[in-house]
Amino acid sequence: MKSFNEKVENLSDTQGRAALLGMSRGIEREALRIDGNGHLAQDEHPKALGSALTHSRITTDYSESLLEFITPVCHSIDELLEGLTQTHAYSVRNLNGQELWPVSMPCYVGAVSDIPVARYGTSNNGKMKTLYRKGLTHRYGALMQIISGVHFNFSVSQELWQRLYDDKIANGNGSACCSKSINFEDFVSESYFGLIRNYRRLVWVLPYLFGSTPALCSSFIKDQEVDFEFKKTGKGTLYLPFATSLRMSDLGYTNKEQDTLNISYNSLPDYLEGVGAAIKMPSKKFAQIGVNVDGEFRQLNSNILQIENEFYAPIRAKRVTQKGEKPSQALSRAGVEYIEVRALDVNPFSPVGIDATQVRFLDLFLLHCLLSPSKDTDAVGEAEIAANLKAVVLEGRKPGLTLQRNGEAISLKQWMHELFDELAILAILLDGEDSHAYQTALSTWSEAIDDPDKTLSGRVIQEVVVKGTDHSVWVKTLADDYHQYLSQYPLTDEVVQSYKNEAKQSLLEQQKLEAQPQANFTSFLEDYFSDVVPAGTFEAK
Template sequence: MLRGIEREALRIDDNGHLAQDEHPKALGSALTNSRITTDYSEALLEFITPVNHNIDDLLEGLTQTHAYAVRNLNGQKLWPVSMPCYVGDVANIPVARYGNSNTGKMKTLYRKGLTHRYGALMQIIAGVHFNFSVSNELWQRLYDDKIANGNGNACCSKSINFEDFVSESYFGLIRNYRRLVWVLPYFFGSSPALCGSFIKDQKVDFEFEKTGKGTLYLPYATSLRMSDLGYTNKEQDTLNISYNSLPEYLEGVGAAIKMPSKKFAQIGVNVDGDYRQLNSNILQIENEFYAPIRAKRVAKSGEKPSQALARAGVEYIEVRALDVNPFSPVGIDATQVRFLDLFLLHCLLSPSEDTDEAGEAEIAANLKAVVLEGRKPGLTLQRNGHAIGIKEWMHELFSELSTLAVLLDGEDSHAYQTALNTWAEAIDDPDKTLSGRVLHEVVVKGTDHSIWVHQLAKGYHEFLSHYPLSDETEQFYADEAKASLAEQQNIEQQPQDTFSEFLKQYFKDVVPAGTFEAK
């Protein structure tokens, strides 16, 4: 198996407030550095690992990246949970800047468009993304078995070619994942509570309970980040993008990025020379499609994500349903990675029927139920139209995962079995889930959420500041930062079209002509 991790974290000042300064030069260019960049906000760091076969090496590399960054934040700290720190005026949330090249301006304008569409608060919610693929050797064995015996995932015909087999098998994984996605917020959701400043003047349907000076929480919630309060987009509810095959998926995404939005048209695109968004479609670009899992392929220069998939099929999948783990200095730990390995392999190797409208409704309802009340005693979900207790379903799943754990451990290890047993304890004792542990700190112990998180931030800052980095490792990161700044400067010195012309060319197959003219 091959894995990569992307972890987001807000920079905060000594008061626990959002940092207002620009991305530190010592961390390099957010446009071109492959290890350290920014997401929506100039203050929202994103740490990216290279692809790795080995879990220990993967997490060691992620920790080293954190350690180098913390040493170069001029005393600022990293906010170690998904939901944001105290935010005063939302106008003070700085949108990420990527320089003066057309590519950099486009990245900034995309984020400016998100601000106009959904508000800045939603965009500074942090998460962890887990990228996963299996080796070509495994794919070849599965393909050979399919051709010889017709075995394997039920997604494919016996005469399918290798590339299509891989893509359709990944889509089988995706369909199974979506049916079981509620499992991840149950165990790994860690945002049942938040700082009251996040709500501000919003009208919300949740009946929050309150503790401390301003902590709001739902007693059985697992992941408010995954709720309607978090990283969602109701405009996209009408898209109905299918995961039943790669061609259907690409057709759906293609239609979505061309679909006009009356609501977003009211914002305007270029108003008196001021760009407010890239365009007024439901999706400005494909990245705006919010989904708890994505099919991915590394794109060539200038290539859109869907073009890369159409060119050569699915290369890996990106799991996007993970809250930041507040009990880890890097937002995720080895037991989670091993559970994800087992979970995703199970989704890949199990039969995966197509999903119909009733199945989609069931997926959405189960996820919502677990996100808002996953630890509620006696909670039931729906499986193929029939009610099933959440504990019963999880025990069945873990029985199947245990077979994989034994297989992966072999004779010389118990790492996967130990990880699985660790999380199995949380089935019958929901207090052992991450959300249960969070509520123990802020409700049972009575520590205000912001105070508790700030204490964590200080402890992790101390840990990472003193984490051993060799001279060679520090020099590697310094050289990467320096090279990325030089690369950005080189990009900006190249001849380029006007920004309006650049956007016209980028979206020539997507939006009507004249959209980008100054008005």
């Protein structure tokens, strides 16, 4: 098996560099709508933004108040971020004076019952999306569901896959995975799962650098009993001195019921087998909620996962689904097409939640995960992955913090310096002779290794603890500034018209769907889950 350096060397010619640069990316950014007081918006999704069910770029996530902006797939980083900024700029012009909350942890929330669950109309597909969210409410509570994040979708070029495949065939040492017995499609999926395993071993790097939730508004805790020894500053800001991402802690977007699933990432078949078992696995806890109680649906079913999307993971293997297809069916049909990075907090220092230096770092990081040897993971390795992530999420900026690497202690600083040394080789290759963009981005974030104050979480602590600005006041000031910036961001008449046209078209598409004959909703669910839950599950109890 070739080393990382050997693979990079093999790609260092003109064609190899072009193959590496052929990456495709997409971004999904979530943001709460807030009123003038910085409180959660209570009204429905603005009609000027179109239908949340059918719009390709502007939708909602859990709540009617939780917007999600989706970029098209882009090869150019500039085009990617320009498109994301235009979507923000068009949206804020159509929020009737409301603003976007520019951090991951929620704004002030009064009664939890005030969090409006997203609604998608009267079609069976729309009803199912809303019911799924009602199920999440009953299972985990609404507060957890309005935590915002940024998802980064990533794939490499067919040219790179061909180079890597040809090299593997040419240098196969007689093993099954290194001979012509593996076809191209299976090789791509196998390689993506190698990337995923390496990513999971190194995922702690992302909250260390990009985690931006060491502090939160105390209204998020309410009456919950929490195990964290929070410190308090200002009127109601809670924080952990060395935390990086409370969003990724047990306080955030987690599901303890899933701890028993043990889904394997050692191959696509293993993964699909694990997910398939999970969506069929009954939960005694969720069964107590009921599915259809007195004629009112409370959740899609009472299994550990209602649907595959409920499986919380910091990275996912993905393929674009065909009409009526479930995610695992798409993967089974044609293998992995791209991966989705889900470990990113919203960057509060960017008006769109992420910046170009982060994107370039993610390019380098994910290519490193792809090109490095990736052994299978066992139970011991999984425990090490979980322990390292927890340590960095809660104490990542703690001086002298040590992690475990293959069963041996290593300081976070030493591990990161070693990683950055290898990333630098890639950065030089990608930049070539005419650019320094990747090297500059890497240099920017390398400063945070020895100076934790230069991480995003360190910068947040500087604002809310060192400067003593209350968290909600600081974030509302950012919201005001970004609203003004985006409101004045230049949009051509053609761009504005394209958003208006898509909003109008998406509303018409939803109306068309709702005008079609609809099966009885109970029958629709029975048909959709016919291979997952026993008959009679959806009958009223």
